[in-house]
Amino acid sequence: MRPADQIAQFVADALKEGRTRAEIAAALQEAGWAQNEVAEALNAWADTAFIPPVPRPRPYVSAREAFLYGLMFLALAMTAWNITTLGFELIELWLHDVTDRYSLYNVSTVRWSISVLVVFFPLFLWMNSRAQSAARADPGKRRSAVRKWFGYITLFLAALALLGDLIAVIYALLSGDLTTRFFAKAALVALTAGLIFLYFRGETAEAEDAS
Structure with a gap:
């Protein structure tokens, strides 16, 4: 045992x-x-005088939810990555520096990012909406261990992105390379990762309250 x-x-x-x-x-x-x-x-047991003791609801694992949340995580990752990539290319276009040989605007990258976003962004919105609706209809689904892990992994990756972004900004500032273009890209990464972090912070808080 x-x-x-x-x-x-x-x-x-x-x-x-x-x-x-x-x-x-x-x-x-x-x-x-x-x-x-x-x-x-x-x-694990309710604090009542009832005999036998009454068990509290516990987290559960579902293979179906593992598949759905795995797909939703992929859709979110692809959406965040390609929003950032597309934003970088647009920043390169708007703040182009002719003296910088690394400042290049890539049309094919823009087309690819838009194509990915057309597929994965609506998919994430639809699957997230379904997950929210299912949780409202059946509050027990908020105890899903898969849902909780999905939320915390997303928080972890968003936090890493924010910390890495901050390090890059500080390094550029100390090196004297903090240009308008660099700052705009750093701000885009911070905004994307920050929004994801705030949203899933609320999601994980709800999951903890339901456990």
């Missing part, structure tokens, strides 16, 4: 015998269980 199953079974049996939560916690900690393990095991 796994340790998590052992402590869960012990807590359930102790609650059935009428032991208080303080007594159960003290016994488990005295036996060597960590405080967070004890708290998690006790939180």
Whole structure:
């Protein structure tokens, strides 16, 4: 039996015998269980006098949701990447520097980014709308472990983009290379990553409240 199953079974049996939560916690900690393990095991059961103990809703994993959220994550990643790429090319066009041999406007890149956005941006909006509608119709779906992982992975990548963008700006400033064109590109990356971070910060907060 796994340790998590052992402590869960012990807590359930102790609650059935009428032991208080303080007594159960003290016994488990005295036996060597960590405080967070004890708290998690006790939180798995509703704090009521009903016998047998009433389990709280727990996160679940669904293969169907793994597929849907995986596809939605791909659509979001492709959308964010190509919005940034398209923005970079437009900045190159509007703020073109004839003295900079690296300042090049690529028409084929613009066409490709627009093509990708035409496919993936509506796909992300549609799938995200479906996920939101399903969660409103069935609040239990907010406990999906896949949904929570999707949100936190997205937050992690958005945070990395923001930190990398900040480092690039500071480096350019210290090197004296902080041109208007560079600043515009950095601002675009910060705006894209920031919007994604703020949106999914709210999503993960809802998932935590539902757990």
